Amino acid sequence: MKKIHIKTWGCQMNEYDSSIIFKVLKKKFNCKKTNFPEKSDILILNTCSIREKAQEKLFHQLGRWKKLKNIKKKLIIAVGGCVATQEKKRIYKRAPFVDIVFGPKTIHHLPKMINLFKKNEKKIIKIKENKLNKFKFFKIHSKRKISAYISIMEGCNKCCSFCIVPYTRGKEISRSPEDIILEAEFLSNNGTKEIILLGQNVNSYKGKFIYGKNCKLSKLIQLISKIKKIKRIRFTTSNPMEFTKDLIKIYKKIPKLVNCLHLPVQSGSNKILKKMRRPYSISQYKKIIKKLKYIRPNIQITSDFIIGFPGETKKDFQKTLNLIKDIKFDMSFSFIYSPRPGTPAIRLNDNTSLKEKKNRLYILQKKINKNTNFFSKKMIGTTQEVLIEKSIYQKNKNKLFGKTQNNRIVIFKGPLNLIGKIVFVKIYKASLYKLKGTLIKK
Ligand code: SAH
Ligand code: F3S
Numbered sequence: 001m002k003k004i005h006i007k008t009w010g011c012q013m014n015e016y017d018s019s020i021i022f023k024v025l026k027k028k029f030n031c032k033k034t035n036f037p038e039k040s041d042i043l044i045l046n047t048c049s050i051r052e053k054a055q056e057k058l059f060h061q062l063g064r065w066k067k068l069k070n071i072k073k074k075l076i077i078a079v080g081g082c083v084a085t086q087e088k089k090r091i092y093k094r095a096p097f098v099d100i101v102f103g104p105k106t107i108h109h110l111p112k113m114i115n116l117f118k119k120n121e122k123k124i125i126k127i128k129e130n131k132l133n134k135f136k137f138f139k140i141h142s143k144r145k146i147s148a149y150i151s152i153m154e155g156c157n158k159c160c161s162f163c164i165v166p167y168t169r170g171k172e173i174s175r176s177p178e179d180i181i182l183e184a185e186f187l188s189n190n191g192t193k194e195i196i197l198l199g200q201n202v203n204s205y206k207g208k209f210i211y212g213k214n215c216k217l218s219k220l221i222q223l224i225s226k227i228k229k230i231k232r233i234r235f236t237t238s239n240p241m242e243f244t245k246d247l248i249k250i251y252k253k254i255p256k257l258v259n260c261l262h263l264p265v266q267s268g269s270n271k272i273l274k275k276m277r278r279p280y281s282i283s284q285y286k287k288i289i290k291k292l293k294y295i296r297p298n299i300q301i302t303s304d305f306i307i308g309f310p311g312e313t314k315k316d317f318q319k320t321l322n323l324i325k326d327i328k329f330d331m332s333f334s335f336i337y338s339p340r341p342g343t344p345a346i347r348l349n350d351n352t353s354l355k356e357k358k359n360r361l362y363i364l365q366k367k368i369n370k371n372t373n374f375f376s377k378k379m380i381g382t383t384q385e386v387l388i389e390k391s392i393y394q395k396n397k398n399k400l401f402g403k404t405q406n407n408r409i410v411i412f413k414g415p416l417n418l419i420g421k422i423v424f425v426k427i428y429k430a431s432l433y434k435l436k437g438t439l440i441k442k
Helices: 012-029 054-071 082-087 090-094 107-120 133-137 177-189 217-225 245-253 270-275 282-295 314-327 354-378
Strands: 003-008 042-047 076-081 100-102 124-126 147-151 194-198 232-236 260-262 300-307 332-336 383-391 399-403 409-413 422-430 434-441
Touching: 003 012, 012 042, 012 076, 012 107, 012 133, 012 147, 012 194, 042 054, 042 082, 042 107, 054 076, 054 082, 076 082, 076 107, 082 090, 100 107, 107 124, 107 133, 147 177, 177 194, 177 217, 194 217, 217 232, 217 245, 245 282, 282 314, 300 314, 300 354, 314 354, 332 354, 383 409, 383 434, 409 422
Parallel strands: 003 042, 042 076, 076 100, 100 124, 147 194, 194 232, 260 300, 300 332, 409 434
Antiparallel strands: 383 399, 383 422, 399 409, 422 434
């Protein structure tokens, strides 16, 4: 095995999973990554099924890879992730040239599966696993990352009517705090300065210390903040439902917790939230934000929105726009509702045309962009705390790339030895997500 090509679709958790896939394969086969599928000995597709016709996209991609297999008979093709969990054996029916099918929880078995396949040339399918053993491999060395993800839990016990995650990722399982802290320490010793804690439903993290006591997300954040070399902590994605008092309170205690929060509301209409089986009301959502703003007046809130959920009327949509005005969301991910196989919402009556949905999405995105632009422009003339991640040019190495707490990219001149440091930059120019500035303090 010499070269592998991994294609990753979907959220940060899938990216994190793909990094584990690479680590375990590198350890076993001493292989290298390539961006070119045609140069690869093994092709891996790590899929996501949260939206769109994920199955169709998968088979299209596999169709392209089939041609490579016709040329290179020994090429191994493995398909994993959420679509693999959803489609299982059907993948072999439609794409018989695929060799291995794995699930999000069995990624660490890939080296074994590959060896077995090479030995017997028999198709392999392994999707289920009750434990979270895949997280054991973080100590395999990889490139230094100034900002790094740590998956702290997997799956979801909520059952929002539109969402496929509980079916593809299964029930919630949380990693132990000790294990997560070991990973954070390992990363920090390797140069990481910012940790992003990940989970499909991260604030319902329910870890258990080895000696038996429970550990909530708020406690975990406090423990990670004690690691000196870690300068910033983020977490995503939260659900307003379990955004508990203790979590709000630590915004006061832990300055390392960034001044922005992604808290998806999905819709501004209580009627639609109920149909989505999101167990909170808009006034409860607003209360959470109010409490947070009491502690951190300048905290910026971002959200996800689903547009055109079955039964969403013009009035319901207007309520979403009103909420955007009230909360002044800084950024958002917004999508047209996509019916997912096996989810309860697929049975709901939907009589809004796609044209109307597209129009609503356009209006919403324009509104949010206006907010983003407003906040970016407001930063002109201010001094921002920036974590430097890299230099941007090969030739002109003294152009640095960093990020503010509220996820704006900042480009400015400075020496390479500042990479990994938090510096202060005076902003003189702003576009939607990108700022330009001058380094003022080392
Ligand atoms: N746990 C998070 C969301 C995780 S899924 C929460 O509770 O909000 C990530 C995002 O994908 C969701 O916030 C939602 O906006 C979007 N999404 C999920 N299912 C979708 C669907 N069927 N159609 C459109 N968007 C969807
Ligand atoms: Fe999906 Fe709702 Fe869980 S959006 S990930 S079922 S909280």
